[in-house]
Amino acid sequence: MVELSEKMTTTIETERSTSRLQAVLLLLAVGCLIAAPLFFYPIFLMKLLCFALFACAFNLLLGYTGLLSFGHATFFGGAAYFTAHAMKEWGVTPEIGVLIGVAGAALLGLIVGFVAIRRQGIYFAMITLALGQMFYFFCLQAQFTHGEDGIQSVPRGHLFGIVDLGNTTNMYYFVLAVFVIGVAIIWRFINSPFGMILKSIRENEARATSLGYSVARYKLGAFVMSAALTGLAGGVKALVFQFATLTDVGWQMSGEVILMTLLGGIGTLIGPIVGAGLVVTLQNYLATSDFPVTIITGIVFMVCVLLFRRGIIGEFYASRLGKKLGF
Amino acid sequence: MQALFGQLLIGLINGSFYALLSLGLAVIFGLLRVINFAHGAQYMLGAFVAYLLLQYLGIGYWAALIVAPVIVGLFGAAVERTMLSRLYKLDPLYGLLFTFGLALTIEGTFRYLYGASGQPYAAPPQLAGGTNLGFMFLPNYRGWVVVVSLLACLGTWLLIEKTKLGSYLRAATENPVLVQAFGVNVPLLLTFTYALGAGLAAFAGVLAAPVYQVSPLMGTNLIIVVFAVVVVGGMGSIMGAIVTGYMLGIAEGLTKVFYPEASNIVIFVIMAIVLLLRPAGLFGRDA
Numbered sequence: 001m002v003e004l005s006e007k008m009t010t011t012i013e014t015e016r017s018t019s020r021l022q023a024v025l026l027l028l029a030v031g032c033l034i035a036a037p038l039f040f041y042p043i044f045l046m047k048l049l050c051f052a053l054f055a056c057a058f059n060l061l062l063g064y065t066g067l068l069s070f071g072h073a074t075f076f077g078g079a080a081y082f083t084a085h086a087m088k089e090w091g092v093t094p095e096i097g098v099l100i101g102v103a104g105a106a107l108l109g110l111i112v113g114f115v116a117i118r119r120q121g122i123y124f125a126m127i128t129l130a131l132g133q134m135f136y137f138f139c140l141q142a143q144f145t146h147g148e149d150g151i152q153s154v155p156r157g158h159l160f161g162i163v164d165l166g167n168t169t170n171m172y173y174f175v176l177a178v179f180v181i182g183v184a185i186i187w188r189f190i191n192s193p194f195g196m197i198l199k200s201i202r203e204n205e206a207r208a209t210s211l212g213y214s215v216a217r218y219k220l221g222a223f224v225m226s227a228a229l230t231g232l233a234g235g236v237k238a239l240v241f242q243f244a245t246l247t248d249v250g251w252q253m254s255g256e257v258i259l260m261t262l263l264g265g266i267g268t269l270i271g272p273i274v275g276a277g278l279v280v281t282l283q284n285y286l287a288t289s290d291f292p293v294t295i296i297t298g299i300v301f302m303v304c305v306l307l308f309r310r311g312i313i314g315e316f317y318a319s320r321l322g323k324k325l326g327f
Numbered sequence: 328m329q330a331l332f333g334q335l336l337i338g339l340i341n342g343s344f345y346a347l348l349s350l351g352l353a354v355i356f357g358l359l360r361v362i363n364f365a366h367g368a369q370y371m372l373g374a375f376v377a378y379l380l381l382q383y384l385g386i387g388y389w390a391a392l393i394v395a396p397v398i399v400g401l402f403g404a405a406v407e408r409t410m411l412s413r414l415y416k417l418d419p420l421y422g423l424l425f426t427f428g429l430a431l432t433i434e435g436t437f438r439y440l441y442g443a444s445g446q447p448y449a450a451p452p453q454l455a456g457g458t459n460l461g462f463m464f465l466p467n468y469r470g471w472v473v474v475v476s477l478l479a480c481l482g483t484w485l486l487i488e489k490t491k492l493g494s495y496l497r498a499a500t501e502n503p504v505l506v507q508a509f510g511v512n513v514p515l516l517l518t519f520t521y522a523l524g525a526g527l528a529a530f531a532g533v534l535a536a537p538v539y540q541v542s543p544l545m546g547t548n549l550i551i552v553v554f555a556v557v558v559v560g561g562m563g564s565i566m567g568a569i570v571t572g573y574m575l576g577i578a579e580g581l582t583k584v585f586y587p588e589a590s591n592i593v594i595f596v597i598m599a600i601v602l603l604l605r606p607a608g609l610f611g612r613d614a
């Protein structure tokens with residue numbers, strides 16, 4: 001008995017020390033992000049944060065529910081269009097504009113999810129891809145998206161009517177705040193009872209059904225949640241770059257976010273952030289050369305699938321050092 | 328009336344390609360449990376190999392119709408043997424992601440080498456010109472495409488349903504372990520199946536080369552439509568894939584006549600409706 005309780009105290013202590021370590025790391029990361037615009041080009045950082053949030057939202061579905069959506073560009077690009085339209089044509093303030101993007105993405109998520117969850121696994125991926133392509137053609141022909149031109153020169157407006165987001169520094173901290181809030185929501189979501197049920201569906205769908213959970217409803221809930229958070233990233237991206245174009249709704253974008261998540265580590269909270277950072281940096285680096293990014297992207301995909309399916313962060317967690325640090 | 332028949336013909340031709348490609352996807356998926364995202368890239372490769380054979384070796388259309396699928400089939404076999412075969416034990420999603428990466432790499436490479444614009448590839452002189460059918464003018468080459476792809480579909484169906492090799496394939500689909508225990512070389516069968524599917528895609532690519540232009544991006548958008556076709560048909564049956572391919576091609580052609588704005592998305596809309604009414608697909612067995 002004594003031995004057992006001693007053992008328990010040590011585990012609790014190590015748990016406490018590792019959670020303290022993780023809290024320190026977290027604060028350090030946020031501190032770095034706050035100081036980052038002093039060292040890096042702010043637009044690049046904002047792009048990075050938007051894609052990191054996008055990948056985290058996508059991972060909510062792939063990593064924690066086990067659903068591979070091949071059509072997430074619909075929500076990212078769709079929200080970008082909605083936000084851009086609201087800002088430019090209706091002249092709303094940025095927080096309302098972003099919320100309109102989120103609401104629109106959630107609605108699209110409800111429609112796409114409702115159709116797609118009727119099939120599982122590989123079919124789910126194909127259906128979301130097809131519906132995403134359908135939305136792409138819709139955006140190509142619809143009036144408000146302005147076809148090939150996209151919505152150009154979107155005003156950033158004043159946050160709550162006070163803070164001028166035309167100022168790059170203000171804009172950066174706005175994006176950072178949105179990013180932190182978004183990731184916090186995801187963290188809360190996956191650690192909630194709802195998130196636990198999603199994980200049980202991922203592990204064994206039949207058993208979750210037999211336990212009396214309405215699997216389809218939970219899946220749809222996760223899908224809408226993921227779409228809404230993706231919309232948050234997309235809406236903010238439209239503000240950062242001040243335009244919304246067809247690039248954001250194409251299937252290539254859906255592929256990109258899968259790559260970010262896979263590269264960083266499916267089913268880890270910070271993996272997609274790392275993956276997004278790497279992919280965006282790589283694109284930035286290759287943008288000046290005429291070597292096509294798709295070749296590299298394709299090769300990285302194949303290498304990831306063949307050699308390290310856990311991704312960078314997943315491999316780190318599984319490594320000896322990672323285990324020692326208590327991940 | 329002219330427009331109607333014209334669009335019906337185009338629908339029939341598109342349907343031929345949908346049928347050939349979804350057939351290949353269904354054959355590969357049936358045995359390997361892999362959704363071959365690279366199918367569009369292999370279709371493009373077929374067209375490009377034909378184009379390059381003509382350009383550098385002076386090999387014409389008729390020979391290319393045989394040679395290009397063989398080359399692409401061998402390439403497919405090499406990919407299957409060295410890489411894809413390692414993924415069979417995993418979740419099928421990894422097969423999809425791997426072939427997606429493969430497609431990006433192939434298409435990116437060809438785009439880098441030959442640019443995004445299309446290269447013309449002439450139809451063979453024997454099939455130049457057209458025939459007046461009274462109610463419409465039929466370009467000979469297009470008629471040929473419809474006939475030969477129908478024959479290729481039927482040939483593949485016969486191969487799988489009526490030959491000894493086909494019976495092995497079907498048996499291995501049902502229970503690979505048991506078939507292996509009977510002394511059939513199942514890994515070889517898997518390689519052959521992937522090569523067959525890739526070859527079929529390349530065959531469609533050669534057929535398509537004179538109709539559309541030979542361009543690195545010709546397969547990408549097509550493969551997404553073919554995925555929708557596969558979802559509508561259900562991957563349970565070979566015949567289902569063929570019939571659905573033609574049906575949806577014609578439906579698309581008709582939409583172009585009556586409501587052209589929706590012609591791009593009609594197949595996706597049909598897919599959504601089928602999913603709501605009959606989730607397993609028109610010819611699918613319930614999973």
